[in-house]
Amino acid sequence: MGDGRSSRVEREPADSRSASEPESETETGTEAADFSGSDLVLGYPGLDDPVVDGESIAVPPDEVTALIGPNGSGKSTLLKGLADKISPDSGTVLVDGRQIDAFGSKELARTLGLLSQENVVPTGISVEDLVERGRYPYTGFFDSLSDEDREVVDEAIRLAGIDHLRDRDVDSLSGGQKQLVWIAMAIAQDTDVLLLDEPTTFLDPQHQLEVMQIVETLRDESRITVVLVLHDIAQAARYADHVVALKDGSMRARGPPEDVITEELLADVFEIDAAVLDTEYGIQVVPQNPLADGAVPPTGDPPTPD
Amino acid sequence: MAKAFDRLAKLRAAGADWYATSKLGLVVVGSLAVLLGSTILQVSFGAYPLALGEAWNTVFDAQVVFSPDVWRWAFLGANVPEWLTRQQIIVWNLRLPRILVGALVGANLAVSGALFQIVTRNELASPYILGVSDGAGLVVLLTLTFFYGLMPVLPLFAAIGGGLAFLLVYAIAWKNGTSPVRLVLAGVVVGSVFGSVQRALFFFIDDLGVAMAAQAWLSGTLMNAGWEEVRIALPFTVIAMALAFTVTQELDVLLLGADRADSLGMPVEKVRFAIAGIGVLSTAAAIAVAGLIGFVGLIVPHMVRNIVGSDSKLLLAGCLFLGPALLVGADVGARLALSPVQLPVGVITGIVGGPYFLYLMRKKTNLGEV
Numbered sequence: 001m002g003d004g005r006s007s008r009v010e011r012e013p014a015d016s017r018s019a020s021e022p023e024s025e026t027e028t029g030t031e032a033a034d035f036s037g038s039d040l041v042l043g044y045p046g047l048d049d050p051v052v053d054g055e056s057i058a059v060p061p062d063e064v065t066a067l068i069g070p071n072g073s074g075k076s077t078l079l080k081g082l083a084d085k086i087s088p089d090s091g092t093v094l095v096d097g098r099q100i101d102a103f104g105s106k107e108l109a110r111t112l113g114l115l116s117q118e119n120v121v122p123t124g125i126s127v128e129d130l131v132e133r134g135r136y137p138y139t140g141f142f143d144s145l146s147d148e149d150r151e152v153v154d155e156a157i158r159l160a161g162i163d164h165l166r167d168r169d170v171d172s173l174s175g176g177q178k179q180l181v182w183i184a185m186a187i188a189q190d191t192d193v194l195l196l197d198e199p200t201t202f203l204d205p206q207h208q209l210e211v212m213q214i215v216e217t218l219r220d221e222s223r224i225t226v227v228l229v230l231h232d233i234a235q236a237a238r239y240a241d242h243v244v245a246l247k248d249g250s251m252r253a254r255g256p257p258e259d260v261i262t263e264e265l266l267a268d269v270f271e272i273d274a275a276v277l278d279t280e281y282g283i284q285v286v287p288q289n290p291l292a293d294g295a296v297p298p299t300g301d302p303p304t305p306d
Numbered sequence: 307m308a309k310a311f312d313r314l315a316k317l318r319a320a321g322a323d324w325y326a327t328s329k330l331g332l333v334v335v336g337s338l339a340v341l342l343g344s345t346i347l348q349v350s351f352g353a354y355p356l357a358l359g360e361a362w363n364t365v366f367d368a369q370v371v372f373s374p375d376v377w378r379w380a381f382l383g384a385n386v387p388e389w390l391t392r393q394q395i396i397v398w399n400l401r402l403p404r405i406l407v408g409a410l411v412g413a414n415l416a417v418s419g420a421l422f423q424i425v426t427r428n429e430l431a432s433p434y435i436l437g438v439s440d441g442a443g444l445v446v447l448l449t450l451t452f453f454y455g456l457m458p459v460l461p462l463f464a465a466i467g468g469g470l471a472f473l474l475v476y477a478i479a480w481k482n483g484t485s486p487v488r489l490v491l492a493g494v495v496v497g498s499v500f501g502s503v504q505r506a507l508f509f510f511i512d513d514l515g516v517a518m519a520a521q522a523w524l525s526g527t528l529m530n531a532g533w534e535e536v537r538i539a540l541p542f543t544v545i546a547m548a549l550a551f552t553v554t555q556e557l558d559v560l561l562l563g564a565d566r567a568d569s570l571g572m573p574v575e576k577v578r579f580a581i582a583g584i585g586v587l588s589t590a591a592a593i594a595v596a597g598l599i600g601f602v603g604l605i606v607p608h609m610v611r612n613i614v615g616s617d618s619k620l621l622l623a624g625c626l627f628l629g630p631a632l633l634v635g636a637d638v639g640a641r642l643a644l645s646p647v648q649l650p651v652g653v654i655t656g657i658v659g660g661p662y663f664l665y666l667m668r669k670k671t672n673l674g675e676v
Contacts, residue, residue: 045482085568109571120427120563124615129558136559137571142552169615189570 035059035082035112035193035225040091042074042081050089051077052249059193059242064219064226066240066257068233070270074249075229076117076197082227083114083195095193109137113191117198119182127165127173127181131156134188153188159221160184160214176207183214194218196228200235208232212239233270237261237283245269258283267291329614333624337631341409344634349401351642356393364397380533381540399532407531408637408651409630410539411592412602416629417550418588419603420610420621424557425582426486432604433589436493436582440500441471442593443524447507450520465590471496472586476579483575485564526599526652528637535595542591549584550622556581557618599652601659602633608666 036058043050052074059065059082067075080086082093084100093100095111103111121130134156135149145153157163160180165173170181179199186194196215200208216239218224230236236243236257243260245253247269253260261283266274273289350361370376375387376398386399415433422431433439445467449456456463475496479488504524511517522529556577559567564574592599610624633651636658640651 083569085565104571105568105573106571109569114569116565116569119566120561122561122616124611125561125617129617130562133559133562133570136555139555141555 034061034094034096035227037078037082037088037093038091040078040081040093041089042077042086043089044077044086050249052081054091055249055251056091057082057244057251057254059225059227061225062219062223063241064215064228064239065242065244066236067227067229067244067246068231068236068269069246072248073246073269075246077249078246079114079195079197079227079229083112084108085114106137109189109191111191112193112195113186113189114195115182115186115197115199117201119178121170121178123169123171125170126167127162127170127184128153128157128167130170130181131184131188134185134190137189152190156184156188159187159217161210176203176210179203179207179211180214183211187214187218191224193225193227196226198229198231201231208235215239233261233266233285234283237285238281261285327620330620330624333610333613334627337627340631340635344631344638345405347638348405348634348641349397351645352401353646354393354396356397360393361397364393365402367394370394370398381537383534383537403533403536404528404531404637405634407535407539407595408528408634410536410543411528411596411599412606412629412631412633413626414539414543414546414588414592414629415599415603415633416606416610416625417547417622418585418592420607420618420625421550421557421581421585421588422603423607424560424618425578425585426489427561427563428486428490429608430604431486431490432601433585433592434497434598434600434603435490437471437475437496437500438468438586438589439593439598440497440504441474442468442590443598444471444500444504444507446523446597447504447520450516450523451507451510454516462594464594465587468590468593469586471500472582476582483564484578522650523597525650526597526655527648527650528596528640529648529650531595539591539595542587542594546584546588546591547626550588551619553577553581553584554618554622557622561616561618597650597652599633599655601655601663602629602636605659605662606632 036056038056039054040052040056041050041054042052055078057078067078069075077086081088084093087101095103095108100108100112131153132145132149135145135153138149139145157166160183162177162180162184165177165181170178173181183196183199186196199211199215203211212235215226215228219226219241228240230240238257240257243253243255243257244251245260245265252269253265258278261276263274263276266272266276266285266287271291272287273291274285274287277284277286345365346358346361349365350356350358356364364370370390373387375384376390378384379386380398380403386395390398418433419431422433422436423429425431426435428435442464445463449463475489475492476484478496479485479492481488508517508520511520556572559570559572560574560577560581562570567574567577589603606625606629607621610621610628614620614624633655636654637651640649640654643649643654
């Protein structure tokens with residue numbers, strides 16, 4: 001874990017990280033959620049073959065894990081399986097040593113949060129009201145929000161940097177701003193594990209950066225395990241502590257970004273000819289050419305038969 | 307400095323609350339004004355006209371309002387107090403209960419409409435879209451045609467029929483859970499089958515009087531509304547409204563879509579079913595006393611949402627006031643417009659509601675999603 005982090009390039013001054021690191025080292029294991037899936041077989045009703053066929057993943061606690069892979073590689077499916085949105089045909093998901101389906105529904109929602117790609121925005125709802133709904137798993141049937149709930153909501157709004165939008169109608173916001181609001185709501189849910197399904201896809205560069213910085217702040221400031229699906233390899237390289245590359249529903253590589261994101265892997269998994277440069281801004285991926293299906297990659301492993 | 311910011315934040319929150327409440331206040335005050343105006347018109351005019359002052363005095367006659375005899379008569383079904391004057395009888399026995407029934411029916415239709423719209427996440431949903439009305443209607447026609455002796459328990463039958471139709475719709479729509487679209491489509495299918503059977507049943511009715519009664523019931527009318535109907539509808543209404551207001555938090559979360567609600571730890575199918583159950587109860591209370599009155603449940607939640615937004619508590623509160631106002635207002639038109647001929651109020655709501663709905667369709671581009 002130490003290598004992975006130290007070689008990551010920070011935009012922030014390095015000392016803020018080194019100050020927080022020893023603390024997180026000592027506390028690891030006391031509170032952080034152990035989160036893993038083993039031998040997961042995941043599919044959809046109506047499909048003959050499972051999309052993910054017998055994969056295991058152990059998510060390092062308190063870190064950011066990125067799932068990458070081309071379209072249809074099963075990364076979103078794997079995420080949904082981990083979130084108990086798709087019940088696996090076989091295999092188990094464990095949170096803190098307990099099977100995920102042994103949790104009560106609200107109890108699970110206090111432990112594990114999922115932000116999907118598509119979200120429905122009701123009309124005429126203010127940003128604050130929407131974020132408050134993230135507290136639903138904490139409120140009883142007749143309860144209203146407690147002071148503590150309001151503090152968590154305030155904190156989530158601050159973390160997501162949307163204080164200035166607080167009283168605005170959500171449906172009057174831009175796509176990027178809406179995404180920040182959804183993330184604030186997921187933060188207000190105050191879970192040990194947060195799963196994000198392509199949180200940056202379709203956003204402009206500014207909001208992509210904002211989203212990824214929130215993820216980073218979350219990781220640094222609170223004890224939360226983040227698993228996110230990313231479409232953008234460069235983002236995974238830059239922000240993730242741990243990268244899992246998938247293709248055709250199976251894991252091709254996992255580990256710290258600089259070990260995983262290599263020219264060979266890009267050729268194998270994404271079928272592109274790309275240069276991977278180790279620059280002062282971290283690993284940079286410069287795509288060159290698409291490889292024709294089945295073409296032999298320039299170097300390294302022979303392609304696995306599909 | 308931090309304190310100043312805190313205070314500022316509180317002020318702003320209070321301001322936002324006040325703004326939301328003031329919009330609800332607008333709906334409430336406007337509705338009460340319409341309700342009061344309709345009440346005065348309804349009480350004054352008719353076959354036995356009263357001067358405005360007379361009508362007013364009779365309605366607020368302390369001797370009647372605070373009389374235990376009158377209360378026993380109205381709410382417990384005791385005999386009509388003998389000391390009432392002819393004028394008091396007309397106002398208190400004929401015109402006021404009709405207004406009261408109208409208000410109860412309006413509140414039920416509007417609130418259940420709001421509930422169904424949220425459950426199906428479809429602005430075009432209404433108590434009638436999920437087959438509830440056609441189920442109830444079929445049972446009523448069956449009773450009128452073949453079991454005329456069971457007329458006194460008709461409302462109960464209507465509720466059961468509506469509930470059964472809803473269960474059928476739910477069963478048809480179920481495939482690894484339900485979806486709003488499947489629910490609406492199943493509702494339309496069940497509704498049209500039941501509607502056809504209803505029309506077929508008309509050919510088996512021999513008695514013209516029965517046919518007229520069935521026809522009036524199917525178009526929705528308050529013509530026969532009296533204290534008896536108030537006594538039938540009131541308990542159901544109170545229960546349904548109380549239940550609806552306890553689930554506002556669930557409604558708010560359900561509005562975010564099934565996926566999000568599920569991620570927030572809500573057992574979506576159970577909650578959906580329970581809320582729809584409240585809606586059926588509420589609809590049954592209205593159908594039982596007034597028959598099938600269309601468009602109120604469709605349009606009132608719509609109008610309220612346009613003003614107060616989709617916060618469920620505000621929405622339901624707004625519906626609770628605007629529904630009665632709209633229905634009682636429409637009933638004034640139904641009773642007095644073509645006097646001495648009375649129209650069923652459902653005809654008026656249909657004539658007014660249809661064009662309003664068309665107007666919405668043309669004005670809004672994304673009509674349909676709540």
